[in-house]
Amino acid sequence: MNFNNKVILITGASSGIGKELALRFAKEKCKLVLIARRVELLDALREQVENYGSELLTIKCDVTKKDEVKKAVGLTLEKFNRIDGAILNSGVGIKQSFADFDSSIGEQTFAVNYFGIVYFLNELLPILKKQKSGFVAGMSSLADTRGFPVSGFYCSSKAAVTSLLESLKAEYKPFNVKIISIHPGFIKTPMTDKNDFPMPYLMDVEKAVNIIFNNLKKEKKVIRFPWQMAVLTGFLKRMPDSWFQKIADKDVKH
Numbered sequence: 001m002n003f004n005n006k007v008i009l010i011t012g013a014s015s016g017i018g019k020e021l022a023l024r025f026a027k028e029k030c031k032l033v034l035i036a037r038r039v040e041l042l043d044a045l046r047e048q049v050e051n052y053g054s055e056l057l058t059i060k061c062d063v064t065k066k067d068e069v070k071k072a073v074g075l076t077l078e079k080f081n082r083i084d085g086a087i088l089n090s091g092v093g094i095k096q097s098f099a100d101f102d103s104s105i106g107e108q109t110f111a112v113n114y115f116g117i118v119y120f121l122n123e124l125l126p127i128l129k130k131q132k133s134g135f136v137a138g139m140s141s142l143a144d145t146r147g148f149p150v151s152g153f154y155c156s157s158k159a160a161v162t163s164l165l166e167s168l169k170a171e172y173k174p175f176n177v178k179i180i181s182i183h184p185g186f187i188k189t190p191m192t193d194k195n196d197f198p199m200p201y202l203m204d205v206e207k208a209v210n211i212i213f214n215n216l217k218k219e220k221k222v223i224r225f226p227w228q229m230a231v232l233t234g235f236l237k238r239m240p241d242s243w244f245q246k247i248a249d250k251d252v253k254h
């Protein structure tokens with residue numbers, strides 16, 4: 001895939017992986033549409049993006065609000081007249097506590113991680129289908145493989161994203177629309193800076209974004225990394241349920 005001069009939309013571009021992706025795509029001389037609630041952080045990237053020779057549109061949008069998402073896609077079309085690719089990356093990882101079940105954390109998590117993607121797909125898919133070209137990459141996680149203790153809402157939101165994207169792949173293939181899922185392990189960003197548990201194979205965000213970028217370029221449909229965590233979670237996924245449960249039980253310290 002060649003990104004030169006292409007219209008690329010990125011959600012959650014104000015921080016972490018999304019911000020780094022924005023700067024990486026800017027080097028390709030794209031027409032970039034950056035989306036997040038903290039629009040001032042998006043605007044702060046303008047000089048750097050334009051110095052690389054890319055055009056920039058920043059949009060303040062809460063991805064949990066269907067009307068704001070619709071408006072954001074409308075503004076993109078108004079400015080650039082088409083959309084070639086979207087990376088739906090906005091996400092939250094809200095701390096849960098042992099044995100204190102709180103449905104509001106589930107609602108907030110699914111609102112951003114799952115419906116933040118669903119609402120964009122609702123607007124983007126008809127456009128890409130009509131164009132008969134383009135891609136949508138959704139941000140899942142290697143945490144989609146199992147229900148890890150104290151991360152139930154996060155894991156289930158990412159499993160839902162993976163499943164949704166997988167089902168769309170075949171449906172949109174005849175329209176030449178590529179559906180891609182991205183599954184990082186632990187990446188050093190403001191999201192993981194809050195974690196107080198060990199994060200094996202924690203990767204720098206620049207390295208992570210290079211892996212994502214290079215695999216998008218190669219048109220890979222499923223992007224899992226770092227490879228050590230991909231192997232480990234692949235093993236956990238295939239493990240008999242009773243074995244996984246023993247590992248999970250050991251993980252829970254009351």
Ligand SMILES: NC(=O)c1ccc[n+]([C@@H]2O[C@H](COP(=O)([O-])OP(=O)(O)OC[C@H]3O[C@@H](n4cnc5c(N)ncnc54)[C@H](OP(=O)(O)O)[C@@H]3O)[C@@H](O)[C@H]2O)c1
Nearest residue numbers: 012014015016017036037038062063090091186187189191
């Ligand atoms: N870091 C990791 O280890 C890791 C691993 C696997 C998957 N991921 C996934 O990668 C994605 C990016 O995470 P990150 O680590 O880069 O985290 P981050 O630095 O906390 O960035 C999260 C981004 O999501 C945006 N966001 C959150 N709520 C939003 C909302 N309601 N509307 C619009 N945008 C919203 C934030 O923008 P505003 O606050 O400005 O709106 C921010 O730009 C997430 O989907 C995450 O689940 C991360």
